[in-house]
Amino acid sequence: xxARLSSAAHYEALLAxxxxxxxxxxxxxxxGDRLIDGAIEVLDLLRSRNKKVLFVTNNATKSRKSYKGxxxxxxxxxxxxxIYGSAYAAAVYVSSVMKLPKDKKVYVIGMKxxxxxxxxxxxxxxxxxxxxxxxxxxxxxxxxTLDPTVGAVLCGLDTSINYTKLSKAxxxxxxxxxxxxxxxxxxxxxxxxxxxxPGAGAISAPLxxxxxxxxxxxxxxxxxxxxxxxxxxxxxxxxxxxIGDRLNTDILFGQNGGLATLLVLTGITTEAEVTGPTxxxxxxxxxxxxxxxxxxxxx
Amino acid sequence: xxARLSSAAHYEALLAxxxxxxxxxxxxxxxGDRLIDGAIEVLDLLRSRNKKVLFVTNNATKSRKSYKGxxxxxxxxxxxxxIYGSAYAAAVYVSSVMKLPKDKKVYVIGMKxxxxxxxxxxxxxxxxxxxxxxxxxxxxxxxxTLDPTVGAVLCGLDTSINYTKLSKAxxxxxxxxxxxxxxxxxxxxxxxxxxxxPGAGAISAPLxxxxxxxxxxxxxxxxxxxxxxxxxxxxxxxxxxxIGDRLNTDILFGQNGGLATLLVLTGITTEAEVTGPTxxxxxxxxxxxxxxxxxxxxx
Numbered sequence: 001x002x003a004r005l006s007s008a009a010h011y012e013a014l015l016a017x018x019x020x021x022x023x024x025x026x027x028x029x030x031x032g033d034r035l036i037d038g039a040i041e042v043l044d045l046l047r048s049r050n051k052k053v054l055f056v057t058n059n060a061t062k063s064r065k066s067y068k069g070x071x072x073x074x075x076x077x078x079x080x081x082x083i084y085g086s087a088y089a090a091a092v093y094v095s096s097v098m099k100l101p102k103d104k105k106v107y108v109i110g111m112k113x114x115x116x117x118x119x120x121x122x123x124x125x126x127x128x129x130x131x132x133x134x135x136x137x138x139x140x141x142x143x144x145t146l147d148p149t150v151g152a153v154l155c156g157l158d159t160s161i162n163y164t165k166l167s168k169a170x171x172x173x174x175x176x177x178x179x180x181x182x183x184x185x186x187x188x189x190x191x192x193x194x195x196x197x198p199g200a201g202a203i204s205a206p207l208x209x210x211x212x213x214x215x216x217x218x219x220x221x222x223x224x225x226x227x228x229x230x231x232x233x234x235x236x237x238x239x240x241x242x243i244g245d246r247l248n249t250d251i252l253f254g255q256n257g258g259l260a261t262l263l264v265l266t267g268i269t270t271e272a273e274v275t276g277p278t279x280x281x282x283x284x285x286x287x288x289x290x291x292x293x294x295x296x297x298x299x
Numbered sequence: 300x301x302a303r304l305s306s307a308a309h310y311e312a313l314l315a316x317x318x319x320x321x322x323x324x325x326x327x328x329x330x331g332d333r334l335i336d337g338a339i340e341v342l343d344l345l346r347s348r349n350k351k352v353l354f355v356t357n358n359a360t361k362s363r364k365s366y367k368g369x370x371x372x373x374x375x376x377x378x379x380x381x382i383y384g385s386a387y388a389a390a391v392y393v394s395s396v397m398k399l400p401k402d403k404k405v406y407v408i409g410m411k412x413x414x415x416x417x418x419x420x421x422x423x424x425x426x427x428x429x430x431x432x433x434x435x436x437x438x439x440x441x442x443x444t445l446d447p448t449v450g451a452v453l454c455g456l457d458t459s460i461n462y463t464k465l466s467k468a469x470x471x472x473x474x475x476x477x478x479x480x481x482x483x484x485x486x487x488x489x490x491x492x493x494x495x496x497p498g499a500g501a502i503s504a505p506l507x508x509x510x511x512x513x514x515x516x517x518x519x520x521x522x523x524x525x526x527x528x529x530x531x532x533x534x535x536x537x538x539x540x541x542i543g544d545r546l547n548t549d550i551l552f553g554q555n556g557g558l559a560t561l562l563v564l565t566g567i568t569t570e571a572e573v574t575g576p577t578x579x580x581x582x583x584x585x586x587x588x589x590x591x592x593x594x595x596x597x598x
Contacts (some may be wrong), residue, residue, distance in 0.1 A: 163458040166497050185399045206501035209487055
């Protein structure tokens with residue numbers, strides 16, 4: 001059972017045990033454009049106690065640089081090299097883990113942030129925001145020319161998803177031998193405008209269904225994201241805690257990586273999913289109402 | 300094991316046993332715009348022997364009336380009341396099986412043919428080909444007004460699929476209590492231009508994934524389609540044969556309905572899926588190379 005934290009002594013014990021604090025962002029530090037009460041003070045407090053702070057997000061629509069703009073707008077201190085997004089992790093995966101040859105390309109279903117990260121990692125790509133693929137006209141297979149250099153299809157959240165993009169990706173995945181099927185993340189939904197919208201997993205779902213094949217998923221809860229962080233940052237998993245609002249992404253990610261886990265209830269997970277007869281089988285080490293609760297330490 | 304048919308005696312025995320002949324169309328009678336050799340002669344032969352001929356297609360992009368145009372263009376005799384499409388069956392399902400109250404509407408992800416069939420059955424709908432939903436602009440949940448009268452979401456093949464349609468459908472399915480989730484069919488792919496493209500099942504897949512819930516599927520292999528035919532045509536299942544090129548739609552549909560089944564190899568199913576170590580667990584009663592093979596009877 002998860003330990004419920006509520007007193008200064010509880011939080012002080014946490015600070016003593018963990019040197020590296022990995023944060024999910026939406027639902028933990030903010031909701032859309034609204035800061036969670038106390039988030040800035042708690043991050044400042046952690047930094048003042050010499051804790052390493054990292055931000056680990058499945059948001060693949062923004063590059064790290066552009067995601068930093070979100071922190072700036074909300075007045076949250078963050079450095080680009082503290083931010084790990086699934087678009088960045090996917091680009092690192094393509095260049096450094098699968099080591100896509102330099103004469104091969106990635107067909108992108110995704111947005112500008114994903115293109116920026118691929119470009120920064122020196123990965124050639126097509127599709128993405130290309131106006132030729134931003135169309136609702138019928139797709140003609142007869143008029144389509146298969147690019148034999150496409151060695152991977154990478155899917156992330158793409159609010160311009162359409163049948164042409166799906167059809168092209170399907171051709172590459174069925175006709176280019178060995179073409180890899182990658183997804184930045186498989187979140188079923190994401191919070192937006194006070195509700196939920198279909199997430200990145202819903203964007204790769206048509207291909208998964210048509211192919212009868214699952215993508216390699218990069219973001220939380222996959223350990224690929226943690227491997228990407230490990231390649232860049234020194235930290236001891238035994239002294240690291242992952243803080244998130246989602247059991248099947250954030251908390252599972254921490255558990256898969258051997259990290260401690262702290263669930264906050266300011267996001268998608270409700271009290272009923274943590275305790276009681278309908279509780280999830282994914283059990284975090286610790287639960288607290290809000291990250292803002294740790295403010296008591298600063299008093 | 301399926302009985303392999305090849306001689307006039309084999310086909311003559313088939314004619315003696317079955318009075319009603321249900322045909323899948325694409326891959327059986329034609330490929331796209333090209334007739335299967337002998338298809339017209341065989342259909343004429345069946346009619347001359349007083350067999351009832353029905354056409355049962357999962358194609359949900361065309362109404363029966365417009366699908367008849369396809370027969371006309373190819374010179375194949377067919378009457379509208381011999382044609383059963385999944386858009387028509389879905390409209391009948393909504394009006395006659397689920398009996399959607401007259402003050403309720405269907406949100407459509409689909410094309411003109413589906414709208415035509417719903418209109419003919421007196422079912423109110425929104426979405427579909429509405430220009431307001433044909434957009435690649437970002438979807439704003441704040442600007443969206445939920446229509447509380449939407450009592451069902453119906454998904455079919457829609458080559459104008461986009462994020463706005465998926466997001467609206469997701470809102471109805473999660474926020475309108477009791478909203479039904481329907482799919483015309485769940486074909487993973489369909490043949491086009493000498494290749495394959497993502498099918499209707501790929502269009503409902505994002506919703507299935509985001510919702511964690513499967514739609515009620517109307518078309519083959521579901522028996523809903525056969526119930527729809529039964530409501531309109533008299534036939535004895537024990538003296539009916541279903542002819543198709545797909546094991547997991549056509550042949551399974553026949554088996555689910557207690558019909559005999561004949562697989563042709565002019566479409567999507569290969570010889571290796573019928574015999575040998577990689578054979579499917581779905582075994583038709585009979586196999587013949589092409590529907591055109593039955594021409595020997597006319598000689």
